[in-house]
Amino acid sequence: DTAVSQTPKYLVTQMGNDKSIKCEQNLGHDTMYWYKQDSKKFLKIMFSYNNKELIINETVPNRFSPKSPDKAHLNLHINSLELGDSAVYFCASSQRQVGSGSVRTDTQYFGPGTRLTVL
């Protein structure tokens, strides 16, 4: 009955490879996110996505791309991996309400994280 799940938990790969991390949520939420947490534990938003819009944090290199086959899934694809991509990647989800100023949308539920190590 996991709410937000990610696979794999650990990913070790060589520089230059392309890899994907999968995320699924069974909360019925309509908005999903990817975060990167570096070695200093700083959690930074990478993407926000719902059915209608993809919002990209401008600092994210275009080697990173989210792909959503359906509302419950948001996968993260990374091309040409670099050493600096090593981090823990967290997926999260929330429910965006239609209308103005709904505060429910900000409660995000996080997956367990994927630790990516690029050698």
Add this chain to the structure above:
Amino acid sequence: EDKVVQSPLSLVVHEGDTVTLNCSYEVTNFRSLLWYKQEKKAPTFLFMLTSSGIEKKSGRLSSILDKKELFSILNITATQTGDSAVYLCALGENNAGNMLTFGGGTRLMVKP
């Protein structure tokens, strides 16, 4: 251009102590401030605050927001070793994408 600044960076206390964690922020279009607890893995949600002066409480944890002075505090009374974690403050703005901006966290260690 840190929007969310937490202090202290780390804190070591003994069981039974009371701690206060601070979060100050800068924002153009405030919507909410959230607190999360991160142990070994995923951050887990604690509180969401939207209005000044209204305390949110859950057991030994409580939090309050001051929108005029742009800060929030998280209090933990009668600390236990299980409270050891990184506590993250996050800012929700009225922007596209509902993205949260996180602070750097406060690492709390509670010793027996």
